Amino acid sequence: MLAKVMARLAAALVALVLAVPAAVAADSAAIVTVTGAVAKPNRPAFDAFGDGFFNFHNITFSKAHAFTRPELEALGMQSVTLRYGNWPAAISFRGPRLRDVLAAAGAAGGSVTTTALDGYAAAFSAAALQGDEVLLAIEADGQPLAVGGRGPAWLVFPPGTVPGQAADTDSGLAWAVFHIKVE
Numbered sequence: 001m002l003a004k005v006m007a008r009l010a011a012a013l014v015a016l017v018l019a020v021p022a023a024v025a026a027d028s029a030a031i032v033t034v035t036g037a038v039a040k041p042n043r044p045a046f047d048a049f050g051d052g053f054f055n056f057h058n059i060t061f062s063k064a065h066a067f068t069r070p071e072l073e074a075l076g077m078q079s080v081t082l083r084y085g086n087w088p089a090a091i092s093f094r095g096p097r098l099r100d101v102l103a104a105a106g107a108a109g110g111s112v113t114t115t116a117l118d119g120y121a122a123a124f125s126a127a128a129l130q131g132d133e134v135l136l137a138i139e140a141d142g143q144p145l146a147v148g149g150r151g152p153a154w155l156v157f158p159p160g161t162v163p164g165q166a167a168d169t170d171s172g173l174a175w176a177v178f179h180i181k182v183e
């Protein structure tokens, strides 16, 4: 009797251990896709039907690397606490460095444009986004950045640290980012 229970417990444990990585891989949708000059594509080229929301934004591509949340987390979560003048309080962000996201996609291009769900696009030279504190944040104050809030991702950097960005405004900090184009 006891042996039977123990055997069942062991089997359940093995099933759980096997199920967890599979669930992470299969149940996680892409949240940010890097397209354009991408040397390490991991998904098919643009398809007007399947890529309905890219199509809505007139975004097409032959090469793209799509990142799930766990894939972004695996690049190394960094922390930065920032405050801009129009924010009600400082925010503690976590996410991978943008340069690590671009490297993982094999991005090779001089310009980087982030596109948000609402169509807002912020363009930068790739060189301007290499800093340690330029994060593709996916978490704010301990909470995952959600769609409907500022998620799925928020490009953040400290005031005055990105060449070409005015220090007194967060206008380049694109939130609701789902697409990064490299040219």
Ligand SMILES: Nc1nc2c(c(=O)[nH]1)N[C@H]1C(S)=C(S)[C@@H](COP(=O)(O)O)O[C@H]1N2
Pocket: 086, 116, 117, 118, 120, 169, 170, 171, 172, 173, 174, 175, 176, 177
């Ligand atoms: N997705 C998205 N991100 C955006 C914007 C936007 O309209 N959409 N506006 C930018 C500008 S111009 C500013 S000043 C800041 C703050 O805008 P908010 O107060 O409307 O959030 O977000 C920046 N990021």
Ligand SMILES: [Mo]
Pocket: 170, 171
């Ligand atoms: Mo703005």
